[in-house]
Amino acid sequence: MEAKNVSLTIDGVKVEVPEGTTVLAAAEKAGIEIPNLCFLKSLAPYGACGVCVVEAEGCPKLLRACATTVREGMVVNSKGERALKARKLAFELLMGDHDGDCLGPCKIECPAHTDCQKYVGEIAEGPTARSTSARSPKGASPTPLRR
Amino acid sequence: MLIAAYAIGARDAFVYVRAEYPLAIVRLEKALADARKAGILGQSVLGSGFACDIRIKAGAGAFVCGEETALIESLEGSRGMPRLKPPFPAEKGYLNKPSNINNVETFANVAWIILNGGAKFAAMGTENSKGTKVFALTGKIRRGGLVEIPMGLTLREVIFGIGGGIRDGKRFKAVQMGGPSGGCIPESLLDTRIDYKELGATGAIMGSGGMVVMDETTCMVNMAKFFLDFTARESCGKCVHCRIGTRRLHEILTRITEGRGKEGDVELLEELCRGIKDGALCGLGQTAPNPVLTTIRYFRDEYDAHICERRCPAGECAALRKFWIDPAKCKGCGACARKCPVKAISGEPRSPYAIDSAKCIGCGSCEGACKFGAVSRV
Amino acid sequence: METFPLPASIGRVCPHPCERKCRRGKVESPISIAALKAFAADETRRRGEFAAAPAIAEPALAGKRVSIVGGGPAGLTCAYQLARRGAKVKVYDQMPEMGGMLRYGIPEYRLPKAVLKAETDLIASMGVEFVNGFKIGRDAKLADLRRECDALVVANGAWRSSPMRIPGEDLEGVLGGIDFLREKPRLDGRTVAVVGGGNTAMDACRTAVRLGAKAVYVVYRRTRAEMPAEEIEIVEAEEEGVSFKFLRNPVEIAAADGRVAAMKLQVMKLGEPDEKGRRRPVPVEGEFEELKLDTVIMAIGQKNDPAGFEQLVATDRGTIAADSAYRAAFKDEAPGLAPVFACGDAVNRGAGIAIQAIAQAKETAESIAAHFAGRAFESGLGTISARDPERIDFSVYEKKPRETAAVRPAAERRADFGEVSKGLTAEQAQAEASRCLKCGCHDYQDCKLIRYAKALKTDVLRLRGEFHPAELETKLVSIERNQRKCIACNLCVRVCEEQAKKGLIGLVGRGFTTVIRPEFRDPAAVAGCAECRLCVDACPTGALRLLAK
Incomplete structure (x- = not known):
C-alpha cells in the first residue's frame, strides 16, 4: 500500500510529510526546532518531559509533539502563549530542582567569564603533558567536582 | 462485566481492586467462585460456547493506578505509570490488545439497564447525566455513609436532606467533591445539581463520588x-x-x-x-x-x-493561632502555664495570667488545660 | 586566548576577583589563578607557541572595516575578537605605543613593557592595523573616522586624574596620578605625598620611590583595612619604605617660592557605614596635622576626557552612554551612518579594573558581529545552575599550602624598575594547579537542559524548593551517575532496555523521590553492562559520564 502524504502548517510554515509522521518530526522537516528532552529517534515516544507541547487549532488540550501523529490540514503553533507557558514552567520546575554546577565560581565571578580552569588543568598534568598554552580552543571542560 | 465481554468478544476480564480492601477481595472471590460453579463463568458461559473468565488483580498501593493506562501497566506487571494517549485502550490496551476498561460502578449499571430498559434508566437524572451515582458522604455530617442517588439531586438535598445537615450545631462551609483531585464547593453553590456539567462548571469533578463536608472550623x-x-x-x-x-x-x-x-x-x-x-x-x-x-x-x-495578616480565620493552622487569657475569667490557678510547652504563660497565683504572643506557638494546650473557659483563640 | 589576548599582562596585574570565590578557599586558600595565568602565558611564549585562538566563522563580518579609538585593554581585546571573526580592524591611539593604561599607567616593575609588547605584536600580526600618535580632536574628528568605516568603537579610557578640589591644587609640584605614572619625572631628593588608597596610589608611591624620592607618604582618609588597593601592593610598598598616614584628609596645600611647601591634613575618624557598608570618614573638629613636602600626587580617581568626543551622548556623570548592547550614539544621529559602539573605562559607570574593560570589549565585538549578521545580542552568561558552596563537604580534601611566587628583596628592587615578582617556578605552578577542585560540569557545552533554559531565559530560583534526593554516586562499571543532575527523563533506562536490550537500570521509588539505579542495588544486575555507552550519549544533562580507564 502506498504511503499517503499529509500536509499541515507548523508555526505558519507549510510542510508535507508521510502519513504517520509525528508533529515533532514534521517540524524538523520544516526547519523548526521544537524543544524536547525525553525524546530519542531510536526509541518509542515517552511523553515524560512535557517540553514539546504545542497548540493545535480546534484542540482544547495541548499536544505532545513527539507523540502526536499529523492530520491533514492541522494548524500547529509551537510558540502559542499557552504552549510557551507550559514549556517555560517545565524548565522553571526542572531548573528549580537541578542541583547542578554548570561553571566554576571562578569563571562566573570573572567579569569576562574567562575559562582559567583549562590551563590550570593542563599545568597540573605537568610539563611532559601536551604543551601548556594560554591558547584555549573551545571544547570540553575538565572533570566535574567529585564528592 | 460478562455482558460487556460478550459484546466485544473478550475472553479474559480482570477486576483491579485495591489491596487495602481485603474484605472486598474476599467477597469478590466468593462471588466469582459461585459464578463458576453455576456455569456463569468458564469455558462455556451458560452453555453458550462463549468462553470467559474474570480474574482479580490486587493493587500495590498506588493511587495513580486508578488511571486507566497506569492500571493496565500494573496489570501487565510493570511499574504503574501512564502511557501516552492516543493510542487509547480501545485500540491498544492490555498486552497491546483492544481492551474495554471501566469503573465497576459503570459496569454495575449495565445489568440493570438490560433488565429494565434504557428508557427507564434515562428517566432518572438530568439531560447530561442519566441514572444514579454512588457517593461516600463523610466529614462533619450527621448521617454519613454510602448513598446511591439519582443524578440531578442538588447538593443541598443530599447534605441536608439525606445527610441530616452539619453535626455539633456548626455551619456548613464547603463540600469537597470527587476525592483529592476534586474541588471545594462553597455554600453559595449548594443548589448545584449533581450533574457532570454543572459540577464541572464549579471547578469540581464528579470523580469517584467522594463528598467530604466541612464546617467553619476547617481552614x-x-x-x-x-x-x-x-x-x-x-x-x-x-x-x-x-x-x-x-x-x-x-x-x-x-x-x-x-x-x-x-x-x-x-x-x-x-x-x-x-x-x-x-x-x-x-x-x-x-x-x-x-x-x-x-x-x-x-x-x-x-x-x-x-x-x-498572618491569621488563620478558621483557627486551624497552629502556627498562626494565637491564644488569649480573659482576665475576667482567669482564676490564676496556673494550670495553663504548667502545660505550656514553650513557657509562654506567666503570672502570679490568684492573679490573672498572661500569654506572651511572641513565644506562643499556637498549640492550644492552655485552652485544653483551663477549667474555667478563660482561654480563647484570638 | 579564547576570551582575550593579554594573558601575561593580566595575570600580572589583575586583582583577580575570581580568587575570592575560588572554592579551594574553603579548604585552605584559593588557587593562585592570576599567577598561574602569568605562568602559562610566559611558558607559552618561552616555547614559541604563543598564538591566537582559532578563527571564528562570521561571514557577515568578512571585510567589514571597524575603527577602534583607543589601544588599551578594551580596544585591543575588541580588535582581537573582531580580527578572529574576519573583520578589517584599525586601532587608533594617541600614545606612541599600544597598551593604554597597561603600558602608561601600570609601572614597569609590575608589568614589564616587553611582556606587553609581545602580546600587542601578536594582535598586529593578525592583520590589525595600528595607528599611533593619533589624537581625536587634533588629528581628525570622530565624525570623520565614522565616515570611513563600517562600525566605530570608542574605547579611549579614563585618562584624567580626578581633582581633590582643595586650595593650592594648581601649584607647581602637584601632579595628577595618571599623568605622573605616564611621564615619570625624576623626584631626586623630594618629599612626596600620594593622596589616595587604591592601586593607582600604590603604583604612584612605589614609582616615586624608584624615581629617587627621599621620602614618600601615602595619605588616606580611612584606615588600612578600608584601603581598596590589593594587600600585596600595600605590603610591598611598606617594605620599600613608603610611610602611610591613615585617617588623614588633605584640606589645603601651602606654597613657598611658587611651589608646594606643605599640606594641611584634617584628622579623621570612622563614622557610620555608607550604603556599601564602608564606614564613612568623619572630620575630628579642630584637629589638623601639617606635612612638610614639595610634591603632591593626586591618586583619588580617574575620569574620561570628553575633549574630542563631545558629539557622543553622555551619561549624567559625563561618561559615554552605552546601552546593553554597547551601542553609543552621536547627539545628532543621522540615518545611514556606521553604528557607534563604546566600552571600557570611558563608558557608563566609568573606570574599573582592566578585566572589566576586557569583558565589555569582548561582548562589544560579539554585539558588532550580531549587528551585521542580523541576530539578537544577549550580554552575559544567561541562565546557569550554580551550586551553593554550603552544600559541599570540603573536609574530604587534604590541606596543601598555597604557592606564592618569590619576590626580589625590597632593598634591591626599590632602586630600579625591574620586575618585582619572579613568577612561579614550574614545580610551584604544578603543585598549585593540582590543588584545583575542577568545579563546574563536564557537559556544559552539550547540555540540552541548559541550552533550552538559556533560550527561554529561565529564572532558576523562581520555583526552587527542596532538591530531589540524590544518592551518593556509585560507579556503574565505568559510567558515573550524578543523581543531582538527573532530570528523570528515563532515556538511559529506556535505551538500555529497548536498544541495548539489557535493561540493567530502572526507576526506584515513586514521584519526586524517584531515583534511577540498578535494580535491587545488585552488582550482578550490572554485570552484563558492555559499556556500549548508549546511556551516556542519550543523557540530555551531565548526569552520566564515562570515566576514563
Whole structure:
C-alpha cells in the first residue's frame, strides 16, 4: 500500500510529510526546532518531559509533539502563549530542582567569564603533558567536582 | 462485566481492586467462585460456547493506578505509570490488545439497564447525566455513609436532606467533591445539581463520588495543602509538571499555613496550577491542582488572611493561632502555664495570667488545660 | 586566548576577583589563578607557541572595516575578537605605543613593557592595523573616522586624574596620578605625598620611590583595612619604605617660592557605614596635622576626557552612554551612518579594573558581529545552575599550602624598575594547579537542559524548593551517575532496555523521590553492562559520564 502524504502548517510554515509522521518530526522537516528532552529517534515516544507541547487549532488540550501523529490540514503553533507557558514552567520546575554546577565560581565571578580552569588543568598534568598554552580552543571542560 | 465481554468478544476480564480492601477481595472471590460453579463463568458461559473468565488483580498501593493506562501497566506487571494517549485502550490496551476498561460502578449499571430498559434508566437524572451515582458522604455530617442517588439531586438535598445537615450545631462551609483531585464547593453553590456539567462548571469533578463536608472550623488553605500532600506523594513521577509541580504546590501551601506566605504567592499558585493542568501527562496531574484552584476561587479571603495578616480565620493552622487569657475569667490557678510547652504563660497565683504572643506557638494546650473557659483563640 | 589576548599582562596585574570565590578557599586558600595565568602565558611564549585562538566563522563580518579609538585593554581585546571573526580592524591611539593604561599607567616593575609588547605584536600580526600618535580632536574628528568605516568603537579610557578640589591644587609640584605614572619625572631628593588608597596610589608611591624620592607618604582618609588597593601592593610598598598616614584628609596645600611647601591634613575618624557598608570618614573638629613636602600626587580617581568626543551622548556623570548592547550614539544621529559602539573605562559607570574593560570589549565585538549578521545580542552568561558552596563537604580534601611566587628583596628592587615578582617556578605552578577542585560540569557545552533554559531565559530560583534526593554516586562499571543532575527523563533506562536490550537500570521509588539505579542495588544486575555507552550519549544533562580507564 502506498504511503499517503499529509500536509499541515507548523508555526505558519507549510510542510508535507508521510502519513504517520509525528508533529515533532514534521517540524524538523520544516526547519523548526521544537524543544524536547525525553525524546530519542531510536526509541518509542515517552511523553515524560512535557517540553514539546504545542497548540493545535480546534484542540482544547495541548499536544505532545513527539507523540502526536499529523492530520491533514492541522494548524500547529509551537510558540502559542499557552504552549510557551507550559514549556517555560517545565524548565522553571526542572531548573528549580537541578542541583547542578554548570561553571566554576571562578569563571562566573570573572567579569569576562574567562575559562582559567583549562590551563590550570593542563599545568597540573605537568610539563611532559601536551604543551601548556594560554591558547584555549573551545571544547570540553575538565572533570566535574567529585564528592 | 460478562455482558460487556460478550459484546466485544473478550475472553479474559480482570477486576483491579485495591489491596487495602481485603474484605472486598474476599467477597469478590466468593462471588466469582459461585459464578463458576453455576456455569456463569468458564469455558462455556451458560452453555453458550462463549468462553470467559474474570480474574482479580490486587493493587500495590498506588493511587495513580486508578488511571486507566497506569492500571493496565500494573496489570501487565510493570511499574504503574501512564502511557501516552492516543493510542487509547480501545485500540491498544492490555498486552497491546483492544481492551474495554471501566469503573465497576459503570459496569454495575449495565445489568440493570438490560433488565429494565434504557428508557427507564434515562428517566432518572438530568439531560447530561442519566441514572444514579454512588457517593461516600463523610466529614462533619450527621448521617454519613454510602448513598446511591439519582443524578440531578442538588447538593443541598443530599447534605441536608439525606445527610441530616452539619453535626455539633456548626455551619456548613464547603463540600469537597470527587476525592483529592476534586474541588471545594462553597455554600453559595449548594443548589448545584449533581450533574457532570454543572459540577464541572464549579471547578469540581464528579470523580469517584467522594463528598467530604466541612464546617467553619476547617481552614480551606490547610485543606488544599492536605489534598496536595496526598496527590504529590502519589504522583508516579513520570512527567515533569506533576512530579515537581505538585511538590512545589505543596511547599508553597505549607509556607502559607506556617505563616511564611509572601505577596504574590496566590498568583504563583494559580500560575503553577494552570501550567500543571496543561502539561501533565495523565489525570492525576491534570486534576491535582483542583483543590487549590477552587479554594482560591471561593475562599480567597482565607489565603489573603494567612499571607497578609498572618491569621488563620478558621483557627486551624497552629502556627498562626494565637491564644488569649480573659482576665475576667482567669482564676490564676496556673494550670495553663504548667502545660505550656514553650513557657509562654506567666503570672502570679490568684492573679490573672498572661500569654506572651511572641513565644506562643499556637498549640492550644492552655485552652485544653483551663477549667474555667478563660482561654480563647484570638 | 579564547576570551582575550593579554594573558601575561593580566595575570600580572589583575586583582583577580575570581580568587575570592575560588572554592579551594574553603579548604585552605584559593588557587593562585592570576599567577598561574602569568605562568602559562610566559611558558607559552618561552616555547614559541604563543598564538591566537582559532578563527571564528562570521561571514557577515568578512571585510567589514571597524575603527577602534583607543589601544588599551578594551580596544585591543575588541580588535582581537573582531580580527578572529574576519573583520578589517584599525586601532587608533594617541600614545606612541599600544597598551593604554597597561603600558602608561601600570609601572614597569609590575608589568614589564616587553611582556606587553609581545602580546600587542601578536594582535598586529593578525592583520590589525595600528595607528599611533593619533589624537581625536587634533588629528581628525570622530565624525570623520565614522565616515570611513563600517562600525566605530570608542574605547579611549579614563585618562584624567580626578581633582581633590582643595586650595593650592594648581601649584607647581602637584601632579595628577595618571599623568605622573605616564611621564615619570625624576623626584631626586623630594618629599612626596600620594593622596589616595587604591592601586593607582600604590603604583604612584612605589614609582616615586624608584624615581629617587627621599621620602614618600601615602595619605588616606580611612584606615588600612578600608584601603581598596590589593594587600600585596600595600605590603610591598611598606617594605620599600613608603610611610602611610591613615585617617588623614588633605584640606589645603601651602606654597613657598611658587611651589608646594606643605599640606594641611584634617584628622579623621570612622563614622557610620555608607550604603556599601564602608564606614564613612568623619572630620575630628579642630584637629589638623601639617606635612612638610614639595610634591603632591593626586591618586583619588580617574575620569574620561570628553575633549574630542563631545558629539557622543553622555551619561549624567559625563561618561559615554552605552546601552546593553554597547551601542553609543552621536547627539545628532543621522540615518545611514556606521553604528557607534563604546566600552571600557570611558563608558557608563566609568573606570574599573582592566578585566572589566576586557569583558565589555569582548561582548562589544560579539554585539558588532550580531549587528551585521542580523541576530539578537544577549550580554552575559544567561541562565546557569550554580551550586551553593554550603552544600559541599570540603573536609574530604587534604590541606596543601598555597604557592606564592618569590619576590626580589625590597632593598634591591626599590632602586630600579625591574620586575618585582619572579613568577612561579614550574614545580610551584604544578603543585598549585593540582590543588584545583575542577568545579563546574563536564557537559556544559552539550547540555540540552541548559541550552533550552538559556533560550527561554529561565529564572532558576523562581520555583526552587527542596532538591530531589540524590544518592551518593556509585560507579556503574565505568559510567558515573550524578543523581543531582538527573532530570528523570528515563532515556538511559529506556535505551538500555529497548536498544541495548539489557535493561540493567530502572526507576526506584515513586514521584519526586524517584531515583534511577540498578535494580535491587545488585552488582550482578550490572554485570552484563558492555559499556556500549548508549546511556551516556542519550543523557540530555551531565548526569552520566564515562570515566576514563
